[in-house]
Amino acid sequence: MTRRWPASGQPAILRTSGVRLAALGAAVAAMGAVIVFVVIYYGTLGSLRQTLDASVTNEIGEILPQGPATPPAVAAIAIRAALAQRPSRIFYALAGPNGAPLAGNLRLPPPAPGWHTLDAPEADAFAPGVTELRVLVVRLRGGASLLVGVDGTMIRRLNDLIRRSFLIGFGLTLSLGLAAGIGFGRKALARVNAVSLASREIMAGDLSRRIPLAGTGDEFDRLAETVNAMLDRMQHLMENLGAVGNDIAHDLRSPLARLRETLELALRDPDPAAAGAAIAEAIAQVDGALALCGAILRLAQIETGARRASFSDIDLTDLLDRLVETYETVAEEAGHRLAAHVPRGLAIRGDAQLLNQMFANLIENAITHAGSAARIGLVARADPAGVTVRLTDDGPGIAPDRRGAALRRFGRLDPARHRPGYGLGLPLSAAIADLHDARFTLDAAAPGADRPGLAVTLVFPAGGVPRPG
Ligand SMILES: Nc1ncnc2c1ncn2[C@@H]1O[C@H](COP(=O)(O)OP(=O)(O)OP(=O)(O)O)[C@@H](O)[C@H]1O
Ligand SMILES: [Mg+2]
Structure with missing residues (x-):
């Protein structure tokens, strides 16, 4: 049975988290660009306009020494003097109450009193290269009006420049963000597709198939x-x-x-x-x-591994003591001797029933397979690496090349074939050790000796709760 994600109508790449994150990132960056634009736009243009306005107010003060009460004739003289002195880009238009021009370098009927930004009606209407004026119109007593203006072309140019730069920056931020997102999304999609492909092959029955790693150690690899x-x-x-x-x-x-x-x-x-x-x-x-x-x-x-769920703190000393007590007699009846050294307070995490079964299997193996009058030893100790239990005998042992066979299910070696048993004791013990994350090794108790014996070593990881004792 195959299950597919419901088709949402969007191409797969747009549904990847990479693209979504990048789109979000691009949106946030674009929002930042808008804020920067607003700050620069109003900050720069505002202060520029303030400077221009100040020079206009200043100039009006010079032309009208008595304010609106200044007689138009005085203003006209001041204008002419100013124009003679500074043929600069300051514009004046003094008009009588009937609108007739009295003085100035601007032929323009003055608009209503107050601040205005005037566009040149045609190129060079105000002066060559001047496209915008910033003007203040003051009504004089008696009905005459005075217009003083300065060149505002700079403001317009700056305005255009800032807008253009913003549009380019905004467009670049958005498109780069989206391009990066689509790139990441593609990559992620390729990885996910590889996982899906491998999973489908596994579902189809190829249990040996594995998910390929990119080798980057990223979260996908993990x-x-x-x-x-x-x-x-x-x-x-x-x-x-x-x-x-x-x-x-x-x-x-x-x-x-x-x-x-x-x-x-x-x-x-x-x-x-x-x-x-x-x-x-x-x-x-x-x-x-x-x-x-x-x-x-x-x-x-x-x-x-299901039994791991029922693990508890085990008093290993107590468990081994009881086992030794039980098997001392059994060993003696079979003509062997069982000697044990178990320090107080050994503790591990585990399943008591299974641990009992494991040690019982191993002791029974020594009793059954170690020949006659064997000496069986059980030594336990705790160190920072964990708890080690070593069970030895002085029987024929298992040749190194036969140990793998002995650990296999139903693996009974030649001399044991006529004895009762199924060949399940060792694999069961190894599986129980594995369940407890314990290292399980078989080697010779006395290498090179006539009767090298078998030594089974179990190392339980540290982490049990030690008991006082
Ligand atoms: N202490 C030992 N000394 C020598 N040979 C051993 C020893 N323990 C195990 N073996 C060999 O390893 C084989 C596998 O042991 P295992 O405990 O799995 O099976 P078994 O003892 O024959 O039967 P079962 O334990 O199922 O009753 C044994 O048949 C025996 O040949
Ligand atoms: Mg056995």
């Missing part, structure tokens, strides 16, 4: 690494599951065949006592088969 680790684990579990099925089918065949034989003999045997014995034997065989099924299922369950 995600891919985690997902790949999860896939490794799943593949391992799936393979195990398959192997468990095969193992059960394979290893139940011979007990079932034996059982059938026993029951057939019982059926044919006319002696009821012998038939009864055969049935008792059959029941024992069925019990063995049930125990085998139980062990295989337990192993499969441990390998899923």
